[in-house]
Amino acid sequence: MxxxxxxxxxxxxxxxxxxxxxxxxxxxxxxxxxxxxxxxxxxxxxxxxxxxxxxxxxxxxxxxxxxxxxxxxxxxxxxxxxxxxxxxxxxxxxxxxxxxxxxxxxxxxxxxxxxxxPDVRPFIDLNIGHIYSLYTQCYPTPTNVQTVRHFYKKAFIESAQMGNYTNMISAFVNFWNLGFDDANIKAFSHETALFRQIKVPALEPYYDYASAVLRAIDLVKVKKYTAAAAELQSKMMRNPSSTMDVRIACSTAWSLACIYKLAQMPDSVYKYASVLEYYGRKKDLQDLRFDAAILLHYYYLSTGNKQKADACYQTFLEFRKSFFDGLDLEADRGEFLVPKADDLRLASPPKQAEAGFTNQQILLMILGGLALLVLGGYLMRRYLYHKNAHLRLKSEQPASLTPKPEPAPIKSSLEENEKDLLQAKIKKVLADEQEICQEDFSIDRLAKLCEATPKDVSQVINERMGCSFVLLLSEYRIKEACRRLDDEENFGRLTLEAIGRSVGFKARESFSRAFKRVTGVSPSVYQRRLTEK
Incomplete structure (x- = not known):
């Protein structure tokens, strides 16, 4: 290397x-x-x-x-x-x-x-998926398609397990850029079902767009293509300016074109191919022009214009050569797919068997031993992963947030109307910044102010708000931090670390992590954006 x-x-x-x-x-x-x-x-x-x-x-x-x-x-x-x-x-x-x-x-x-x-692995898998997605458009073999699906699915599952909803949504949306055909819907059916079950925080960036993609999938299944396209059109960015926004808008344009291809509506495909071509030239983004060439080739073939179809195909070949000429991504694929050292550790080769065993018996014994070894290694790794993840999360939280572990979810004896009332009380208390910004604010304190038990408070937060007390408190504290950052007159002289302490975070690192999880950016980036407005 x-x-x-x-x-x-x-x-x-x-x-x-x-x-x-x-x-x-x-x-x-x-x-x-x-x-x-x-x-x-x-x-x-x-x-x-x-x-x-x-x-x-x-x-x-x-x-x-x-x-x-x-x-x-x-x-x-x-x-x-x-x-x-x-x-x-x-x-x-x-x-x-x-x-x-x-x-x-x-x-x-x-x-x-x-x-x-393991928390970083999904980001890498997602990026590998991006490269093989483009490579698959250049060389659409079954093996390449399977490779892209593998890495996007892997990134999705890993991100879901660690609660990284931003990366999970990115993997989900990028997978559907492969198309809305039956084969893709079937290949991603398990992950789609899982996505429906996961309670994603309302503030998560692009969750609305991912939900629109989900609705579009359901409509494509029953061949309601125009309605499916309308779901995505409602979320498409208008007049994007930054490169990142252009890419998001063009991702939507590509998905819309894929839906219209299924509907056999070439004129609509041409409309969104033109969007890709326009922004590809304006921002000098070669991959967008490459995507446009693929769609325009389809359009001109469908409308009987062979000369222009051939010209688009020639453009496709030129881009393909400039992207991947001289690269051996087949060999690279094998290296990326090899299990990592922390994924699986095989023992030393088995000792030679006694002469009394037949070759078939020896083979069965070896295979059986390897199977048990793999299974044991997998179970041990999952156990250690979840144990370490729990310890890591606990160590990153301010001490005031973890005076004692929250009780495991137990079915509450509260009636639905009592849950409604308790939920309203919880929101009212959490809206009081004087309370929640105290470093020692805990679920016991919240329960006392709500005139309820910690068990009932925890249950209502889990059921009605889709998260734990710790995450909910962090969200409210970060909202208050954002308000204070916006208030230049009263808080403009405070440093970011002082802002974090003022809303209840003892450590700068825990404040930064919580801030980025809630807003999608670091405190310093958020502050700079305010300055540039």
Missing amino acids: KKLASLLLAFICLQATAQLSLGAFSLSDQGSWNSLSDERLEELSLDFLLVKDMPDSALLVDRLLTSRLEQRNPMTFLQRRMLSLSLNRMAYLYSFSFFDYKHAIESLHEADTICND
Whole structure:
């Protein structure tokens, strides 16, 4: 694997509107970026990517961060985690901004190898799925289709298990970009059923869009294509400006075109192919123009214009060559699909059997032993994963939030009208920032203010609000933090850490994690957006 540490990296003065470039680097600038912490570099990368729409600068910062982390030997758990996330971001940038799939695959290989955190694995699997999705459009073989489905399904299940609803929704929506045909609906039936059962927080970004996709699937099943398309049209972004928003809008346009292909309505396919072509040229996004060529080829074939159909097919071939010429993604697929060291650990080969056993008996014994070993390893891994996940979550929460474990959900003896009344009381108490911003606010305190038992309060929160007390309290505290960040007059002089403490978080890290889970961005990014308005 080519080491990024060998690259000569530039990192000059980071102005809010400055475009960084390698050509502007000089050795005298080295102190500027060496003084920044790893965490600050990570924030800058996300800011350039998601807020300022500056992929060149985002890639440059991530190159610097990965080079710095790779020189540390040994790396801590958190450093390995940060490195795998940074490499994964680089793969995203190489894929979606620079269409350099050679370096994207290299970055993903390194991220896949280094990753030691099951919470990060879904992000990597999702990115692998993205690359093989495009590769499958270039070479639509059954094996390639199966590969894409594998990684999107894997990312979906992993994200659902860890409660990462944003990544889960992304995997769900991207899977349906493969099409709404019967084979795809059947292949993803288990995950679709699971998605219906999961209670996703109302504030989760793009949940409304994913729900519209779900309704569209149901309508496609009964061949109500126009109604299915209407569900997605209602959620389509109008006049997107940033690259990220353009991609989201064009993802919807692609899905609409796929539905209209099933309905055999080529004129409507042409309409959304034109959207992809327009934004592909405007933003210089080659993959969008590639998608448009596929759809336009279908349109011209359907309308009998062979000359234009051939021209679109030639455009398709040119893009395919520029994307993947010289790359052996068949070999890469095998490496990505190999179980990782923490997935399965096989014992040493079995000792030679006594001569009294037949070859068939020996084979059966070996296979049986391996089966038991695999099963035991799997069960042990799942046990350790859930145990560690519980301990990790507990360690990340402020001590005031975990004075004692919440009782396991028990069927409440409350009537429905009593639950309604208690739910209203809970919301009223949580709306009082003077109460919830106290560091020692607990479920016992909430129950006392609601004149109820902790068991009944916990049950109503679980049943009616679809989450635990800890997550619900975090959401209300983060809403209050956002209000205080918006209130420049009264809270403008407070640091982000002080804001976090003022709403009940003892640790900066726990505040940042909760803030990002609720709003989708870090506190610093949120604050910068307010400043730029």
